[in-house]
Amino acid sequence: MSKKQNGSHRHADVLVTDPNLPPVAVDPQRAEAEDRRWTPAKIALWVGIALLGGVSWTILAIVRGETVNAIWFVFAAVCTYLIAYRFYSKFIERNLLKPDDRRATPAEYKADGKDYAATDRRVLYGHHFAAIAGAGPLVGPVLAAQMGYLPGTLWIIIGVIFAGAVQDYLVMFFSMRRGGRSLGQMAREELGIIGGTAALIATLAIMIIIVAILALVVVNALGESPWGVFSVSMTIPIALFMGVYLRYLRPGKVTEVSVIGFVLLLLAIIGGGWISETAWGVELFTLDRITIAWGIIIYGFIAAVLPVWLLLAPRDYLSTFMKIGTIIMLAVAIVVTRPEISVPAVTEYASSGQGPVVAGTLFPFLFVTIACGALSGFHALIASGTTPKMIEKERQTRFIGYGGMLMESFVAIMALVAALSIDRGIYFAMNSSAAATGGTIEGAVAFVNGLGLTGVSLTPEALSTMASNVGEESIVSRTGGAPTLAVGIAQIMQGVFGGAGMMAFWYHFAIMFEALFILTAVDAGTRVARFMLQDSIGNFVPRFRDTSWRTGAWICTAIMVAGWGAILIMGVTDPLGGINTLFPLFGIANQLLAAIALAVCMAICAKRGYFKFLWIPALPLAFAAVVTITASFLKIFSPVPAIGYWAQHRAFRDALAAGEESFGAAQTVAAMEAVVRNTFIQGTLSIVFVVLAIIVITTSIIATIKAYRHGGGADAEDAPVASRVFAPAGLIATPAEKDLEAQWAALEPGKRPARTGH
Amino acid sequence: MTVPHSLTRVRDTARELAWLFKGIMGENAYQAYLDHHERTHAGGRPMTEREFWRDKTDRQDANPEGRCC
Numbered sequence: 001m002s003k004k005q006n007g008s009h010r011h012a013d014v015l016v017t018d019p020n021l022p023p024v025a026v027d028p029q030r031a032e033a034e035d036r037r038w039t040p041a042k043i044a045l046w047v048g049i050a051l052l053g054g055v056s057w058t059i060l061a062i063v064r065g066e067t068v069n070a071i072w073f074v075f076a077a078v079c080t081y082l083i084a085y086r087f088y089s090k091f092i093e094r095n096l097l098k099p100d101d102r103r104a105t106p107a108e109y110k111a112d113g114k115d116y117a118a119t120d121r122r123v124l125y126g127h128h129f130a131a132i133a134g135a136g137p138l139v140g141p142v143l144a145a146q147m148g149y150l151p152g153t154l155w156i157i158i159g160v161i162f163a164g165a166v167q168d169y170l171v172m173f174f175s176m177r178r179g180g181r182s183l184g185q186m187a188r189e190e191l192g193i194i195g196g197t198a199a200l201i202a203t204l205a206i207m208i209i210i211v212a213i214l215a216l217v218v219v220n221a222l223g224e225s226p227w228g229v230f231s232v233s234m235t236i237p238i239a240l241f242m243g244v245y246l247r248y249l250r251p252g253k254v255t256e257v258s259v260i261g262f263v264l265l266l267l268a269i270i271g272g273g274w275i276s277e278t279a280w281g282v283e284l285f286t287l288d289r290i291t292i293a294w295g296i297i298i299y300g301f302i303a304a305v306l307p308v309w310l311l312l313a314p315r316d317y318l319s320t321f322m323k324i325g326t327i328i329m330l331a332v333a334i335v336v337t338r339p340e341i342s343v344p345a346v347t348e349y350a351s352s353g354q355g356p357v358v359a360g361t362l363f364p365f366l367f368v369t370i371a372c373g374a375l376s377g378f379h380a381l382i383a384s385g386t387t388p389k390m391i392e393k394e395r396q397t398r399f400i401g402y403g404g405m406l407m408e409s410f411v412a413i414m415a416l417v418a419a420l421s422i423d424r425g426i427y428f429a430m431n432s433s434a435a436a437t438g439g440t441i442e443g444a445v446a447f448v449n450g451l452g453l454t455g456v457s458l459t460p461e462a463l464s465t466m467a468s469n470v471g472e473e474s475i476v477s478r479t480g481g482a483p484t485l486a487v488g489i490a491q492i493m494q495g496v497f498g499g500a501g502m503m504a505f506w507y508h509f510a511i512m513f514e515a516l517f518i519l520t521a522v523d524a525g526t527r528v529a530r531f532m533l534q535d536s537i538g539n540f541v542p543r544f545r546d547t548s549w550r551t552g553a554w555i556c557t558a559i560m561v562a563g564w565g566a567i568l569i570m571g572v573t574d575p576l577g578g579i580n581t582l583f584p585l586f587g588i589a590n591q592l593l594a595a596i597a598l599a600v601c602m603a604i605c606a607k608r609g610y611f612k613f614l615w616i617p618a619l620p621l622a623f624a625a626v627v628t629i630t631a632s633f634l635k636i637f638s639p640v641p642a643i644g645y646w647a648q649h650r651a652f653r654d655a656l657a658a659g660e661e662s663f664g665a666a667q668t669v670a671a672m673e674a675v676v677r678n679t680f681i682q683g684t685l686s687i688v689f690v691v692l693a694i695i696v697i698t699t700s701i702i703a704t705i706k707a708y709r710h711g712g713g714a715d716a717e718d719a720p721v722a723s724r725v726f727a728p729a730g731l732i733a734t735p736a737e738k739d740l741e742a743q744w745a746a747l748e749p750g751k752r753p754a755r756t757g758h
Numbered sequence: 759m760t761v762p763h764s765l766t767r768v769r770d771t772a773r774e775l776a777w778l779f780k781g782i783m784g785e786n787a788y789q790a791y792l793d794h795h796e797r798t799h800a801g802g803r804p805m806t807e808r809e810f811w812r813d814k815t816d817r818q819d820a821n822p823e824g825r826c827c
Binding site: 111112113114115117119120122123126127130131132133134135136207210214246247251252253254255258307308309312313316317319320321324372376378379381382385386517520521524525527528530531547548590 | 778779780781782783784785786787788790791792793794795798807808810811812813814815816817818819820821822823824825826827
């Protein structure tokens with residue numbers, strides 16, 4: 001056992017740490033011994049976790065009662081995460097990544113006290129989680145709930161363990177070894193000019209589609225809702241106030257200003273309730289979806305050209321504050337109220353593909369509907385760049401990268417539970433497009449009862465009572481997932497605080513919570529996309545590289561906003577229902593980005609020469625590739641109009657050519673023309689995405705094979721620098737780590753090393 | 759004896775949670791910068807708190823960070 005080289009690395013022999021300092025890394029043999037020593041208490045603990053997890057899974061997957069309690073979802077998820085974290089992520093660490101705490105991280109050898117700043121692992125975990133978690137894990141599971149609770153639960157939990165968390169962990173580690181380089185830069189280095197360029201274009205296109213669809217979720221949540229429009233628009237003056245406060249009154253008082261902002265936010269929600277009861281308020285703030293979409297487009301442009309301190313930074317603080325607070329609150333509320341869930345484990349929509357919420361069978365469409373929470377390519381953009389520049393010690397990447405993603409997966413499970421806890425009839429009435437329900441209570445009742453679902457009989461009263469409980473005019477066809485989740489959250493929260501009288505408050509609190517994330521993502525996404533565009537145009541017109549050149553910045557911002565704005569308007573005006581047709585594109589785009597990130601990771605692993613464990617990135621890559629390429633091909637080639645964009649396109653075009661004046665859900669010639677146009681754009685986007693992804697994956701396979709023939713490849717890592725600091729790796733310090741911490745604490749302050757930067 | 763002891767523990771835990779929360783919100787960035795400046799003895803005076811936060815948002819202007827979906 002002791003002969004085994006643990007934590008060894010190609011550079012290991014050249015690294016000499018300062019002999020006058022205590023060790024900067026735990027002795028690998030001692031760490032190994034601690035790991036392998038199974039005391040009776042430790043065995044009992046893990047047997048207990050395994051048993052509880054096993055019982056929970058049995059109840060979810062095998063026992064078929066009338067209802068199932070939500071607490072089993074929580075136990076199944078948490079126990080499985082713990083086992084995966086303890087065993088699988090450790091396996092990856094030991095065999096594939098081999099972090100070496102004797103090496104300094106970029107936060108140490110490039111320290112500048114600003115971007116490169118070693119940050120406590122627990123703080124950084126929170127930072128990273130706040131950066132990766134957004135509206136995605138809240139929306140996808142809600143839409144996938146139409147297939148029953150089991151497929152979504154299985155995919156969220158198994159997907160995160162073998163795909164999502166692996167991607168985040170690998171990308172973060174490799175970026176850290178490269179001084180915090182971005183995914184795009186790594187792709188160019190590892191995959192060459194063709195693969196790198198394809199990855200860059202794909203990233204840009206994917207960002208546009210993701211921003212557009214997130215904005216569509218907000219538009220659908222705010223349409224015809226004076227309360228929602230008022231409270232969400234109040235976030236803009238609140239953020240401006242916070243920005244001025246931080247800039248001129250009390251710089252740096254971040255928590256203080258966030259608390260003030262939060263109180264103002266609550267007042268805005270309460271104020272929205274009053275306003276929605278006045279005639280002038282309803283008159284002023286009842287906006288149709290097209291007006292709101294234009295509002296968001298104008299907002300997106302202005303927000304992306306304003307200085308960061310005025311709007312983006314304070315909004316970001318507010319959104320982080322809300323994120324952490326609300327997620328903890330929701331977890332506590334689910335455990336306290338333990339709602340009973342009456343949705344079947346698997347519904348007929350999983351196999352028939354006729355679901356009214358999102359069309360398509362379980363394979364592949366479940367896996368693209370739930371993207372964030374199981375596997376989200378977007379995380380690769382966060383995990384490369386900001387977070388790696390702040391990691392204190394290499395071994396902490398397992399806790400922050402793998403562990404951070406497990407937490408996001410847990411958020412997705414909670415969103416799924418919230419969506420499952422509402423009445424199924426109401427769920428389908430809210431999530432079927434207006435093309436199906438006609439947008440009226442009568443239409444929705446007829447449509448939902450006509451679906452022939454066992455145990456579902458919707459009454460008009462149920463819909464109107466729920467609408468008045470949550471303070472809305474109507475809840476019919478409130479698609480996009482956010483309103484459904486808000487109803488679910490409101491139902492759970494009123495069980496803990498305030499009772500039925502508070503439901504409207506909680507509903508609008510949840511809408512606000514989601515809108516806040518999404519608008520921050522819209523703003524930040526537009527900025528990032530604008531910089532990427534400026535950088536690309538800069539290859540031909542060098543002046544565009546200068547990011548302080550206002551005209552260039554404005555032109556590129558306008559192009560990006562026009563890109564997502566056009567898709568947004570298309571989604572809002574789509575006669576077929578918008579979100580139902582566009583959401584698969586969102587999931588496909590996100591998973592293709594994941595495939596690109598995993599392809600880069602696979603090429604890096606191959607160049608490091610670790611072929612025996614190449615399956616760790618290759619397995620999720622193969623799965624993501626098969627899912628997204630199959631889904632894209634179905635979207636392109638399927639002859640079923642509800643699934644294939646081009647089939648829909650041809651059906652409507654032929655109907656127009658035949659001189660028909662209405663066809664399917666489109667009642668006018670103009671609507672039919674809109675469908676022809678929209679399906680053309682959606683079909684083209686599908687082709688572009690899948691072609692780019694195939695190029696990237698192919699170049700990565702070529703790079704991998706080349707590396708295999710040569711037994712490895714060129715190493716693009718930064719040269720190793722010996723570390724001069726120590727910190728524990730996980731949440732809780734091990735005995736060996738505590739010993740080292742004590743040795744470091746005993747060191748005279750004058751002898752402690754200065755972390756040199758340049 | 760035990761009551762004040764447990765009270766101290768509660769206070770310590772509360773302090774640690776407050777520290778953690780402020781850290782996650784990013785409030786301790788200036789302190790981290792000052793510590794860095796002092797440790798490295800990089801010549802010149804450090805930025806004042808006001809200057810530091812201005813510089814921080816200006817840097818964000820030049821290097822935007824994505825927020826996830």
